[in-house]
Amino acid sequence: MNKFINEFKDRGYFYQCTNESELSNLLNAKSINAYIGFDSTAPSLHVGSLLQIMCLRLLQKHGHRPIILLGGGTTRIGDPSGKEETRKILSEKQIESNIKNIQKVFKIFLKTNNKKLKPIFVNNYKWLGKLNYIKFLREIGKHFTINKMLSFDSVKLRLDREQSLSYMEFNYMILQAYDFLELNKNKNCSLQIGGSDQWGNIVNGVDLIKRHSNKHVYGLTTPLITLASGIKMGKTEKGAIWLDKKLLSPYDYFQFWRNTDDRDVIKFLKMFTDLEISEIEKMKNDNINDLKILLAKNATKMLHGSEEASKALETTISVFVKKKIDNQVDLPIFKIKKREADDGISILDLVVKTKLLKSKSEVRRAVKDKGIKINDTPIQSDSYLISTSNFKREDNLIKLSHGKKNHVIIKLIN
16 A cells, blocks of 8 residues: 555545545655645634644655645635535635735645645635636536536535525535646646545546546545544634634643543544654553643644743643742733722623633633632632732732633733
8 A cells, every 4th residue: 555545544534535546556656746725714724624734744744745725716605515504705805814824834834845845835716716607617517417516415415404505605616626627737736635525526626627638636535523522623612723823822722732532632643743653552551641741742843833832831730730820821811900900800700801701601600610710719709809909929910710721810910
């Protein structure tokens, strides 16, 4: 078996392949170009996209060149795959801004110093924005049947639920197939990789290239990752786990991995670190908390660098092990003015303002369950007021916590 495919499977990336034996032979014979598409619906990707980024990283490791397609064109349409409603349409200015920001993350994860393997960035608006509708229907549309398009999950599930599907969204699968055709013609791309929800779109591209150009190309998909708890990867109670420090601090990113469910740790070490599979296999019976720290440190180092990973670890030890509050601790800091504290600040208001919880009703329930703490001491009443008397340390700091994992430093200022 091809080394890339073999490691792809060992790391848990493999779900489906259009013609595995042919693809394996091609990868053994030469270096290829392969692409993954990322629509630009937000100013950053989140950890739900990390598996795809790791696939591109693995491609480079095995001597193949990644193509990153940033969907300036398809983002204007909206992919119906896995969606229960039409995606919000962004302005062209916002889409272009998102593309510039998203591009930065790939330069962190992928090597750029080898000309033969350096990632190729493309924006599909370059060709989709120029399409002549009549010509497109005659040359490309003729290769698609409504019967087959209705059979794909991205369409079928929406219709089965009697949820609306716009004609604009219905066209998405044709445009994605056309992207593959364009990349095959102009970038010598012979493989598309995507999540399993993209299987129908990918197969459409493979078929289109065969019909239009009589060339053999391939599709490869990864499983959709859910946490052991059943929650979709990248989603938490506090929101998305962004791959941009402006939207999520390195400390919070570290804590996301540190708080991995015991059942997911070995799987995630394989998927989201560069540790060798043989090393990870030997760790299966090691202390689970040590493995969580290893996962968090490696994942954070990969995105934010060694220094930020070390700082996050030091903060974790300081706050959770030594029960210490230090001016240098890398927790979020929320400042309140002395005159506010003189009057007294409601614990309900403060917890919501610091975004530890979203509403006062949630805070009341947490207080009742002894889940809101100041310097690790539970608050007994939801009518409790924070005042200057709470700030007994010389540095005017207290730690406000929700549960065992969510903390913020409150700093009193003049």
